Every structure is written in structure tokens, then in C-alpha cells.
Amino acid sequence: MTTGGGRMPAAPDPRAASNSAAAPDQAVPAPTGDTVLDLRDVHRTHGSGPAAVHALRGVSLAVRPGELVAVMGPSGSGKSTLLTLAGGLDSPTAGEVHVEGQPLHALDRRGLARLRRRRIGYIFQNLNLIGSLTAVENVALPLELDGTGVRAARRLALDALTEVGLSELGDRFPDQLSGGQQQRVAIARALVGQRRLVLADEPTGALDSQTGEAVLRLLRRRVDAGAAGVLVTHEARHAAWADRVVFLRDGVTVDSTAPLAGVEALLSGSGR
């Protein structure tokens, strides 16, 4: 943990292994501003009247290049909502979301789609792999949609698949891959190209612990190369890969700098 006043976790810092492994060819272009993601007093209410659900109630969060922020909190506290707003997949009811200095509400649909394709990588629980495309085609798709030539896109996709240990399986279709392999294809797709913001919602869900750790190492490596990352997780040992932990409860931030030792107490309701 590198947060102000935060203590180091008792376990060895898992980030140490990734730092030395940072590959120069994965470098992301120099940051254009101080923050990649800036959530400003964001609210999200679903429905209205007595049935209204206040999923987020005034959350502010800034994530800088090279910073991985873990978001933790009980089920229903608003973690996934925060991530979908950060990625421009949903709009806040009030407040603003800025990505690389761009207020998302100022972009039209086409501009928002372009920003999402080029600059934001999503690793969500729902993998959204396209069944009729091979692994390498799935990974290359966002690049091709963005105008990268087919050959160059395939080469970058193969590099990304190699990075997640699937270089041999690029020609397989999703239903010819295990759940864990599919997850890694989705991760390769999220990291391919030059994504500045990587959003991960329980990215290790379908994976055994060893593969899960490899995924977190990849995420950490990309962040160390200059991206900004947000990782939603229920597990303190996964949050240990982050620089900072933000805790949500009932749609509000209850703590943003707690050392890991405080995680269990906060989640069980006895903290603060």
C-alpha cells in the first residue's frame, strides 16, 4: 500500500513481482493530465418514487496514471455501478465523469463509443466474447473497429494473447476454451492496444488461484506502464495488488485509505 499513512500489508507486496516484469513494449503513451479517471460527486438512482434505488450517492474518485485503485464493499453497495459509470456504459443521475480530461456527458454517442474502444479496457464478469469469432479475432475486433488494419490488429491481438499465456489457442472459438481460458481472452481484449483506463470487475471470478494471480499481475503491469486501473473485488488479498483501497457502503465512500488490516472490520460493519 502506498496510500498516505497506510500501513504495508503483512503479506509480501504482490506488486513487487510485477514491477520487474514490466515490458517496455507495453508502455502506454505519456499521460495527458493528472488524472485518467475523475468521478465528481457522482449519483446514480435507478427508478423513481418509493421504488427508487440510490445505487451511488455522491461518490468522488480520482485515479492517476500508474495508480491501481481497489473498490471493496458489501454486495449491493454500488461497486459495479461505479465501474459502469467510470467506463461510460451508464450515465450518472447527477455529478460528472471525466476520462482523460474529457467530460463524458459532453460526448455524443459516437464520440463516447470511440473513447470507450480506444482508451478504456473492460474486464467484466460477463465476458461478452463473440461466439462466432476465434480468440484472436475477438481480441483484434476493437482495434479493427477503430481502423487498425487486419494484419496489424491480428499481430497485436496475438501479442496480447501471448501475454495472457494463450498464444497457442488463438484459433479456437470461445466454446472450445475453458471458462478460465475465456476469461483470459477477455483480459487480452481489454489490454490490447493502448488503453489508458482499465476497469476490472472481479476479474478472477472464473479462475483458479494461480491463474487469478497471473491476471492481477497483468493488470498491475499495465498500470505500472502508465495506465490507470480500478479493480472491484471482494477479496482483501486481491486488493493487496492496489495502491489504494476505496470502501463503499450503501452508495457512499466510507473509507478510502484504510490499511488492509481494516478491510475485514469495515466489511463486517464493525469498522469506523
Ligand SMILES: Nc1ncnc2c1ncn2[C@@H]1O[C@H](COP(=O)(O)OP(=O)(O)OP(=O)(O)O)[C@@H](O)[C@H]1O
Ligand atoms: N438496473 C438496475 N435497476 C435497479 N436497481 C439496480 C440496477 N442496477 C443496480 N441496482 C441496485 O443498485 C444497488 C447497487 O448495485 P451494484 O450492482 O452496483 O452493487 P455491487 O456492490 O456491485 O454488488 P455485488 O457485490 O453484489 O455485485 C443495488 O441495490 C442494486 O440492486
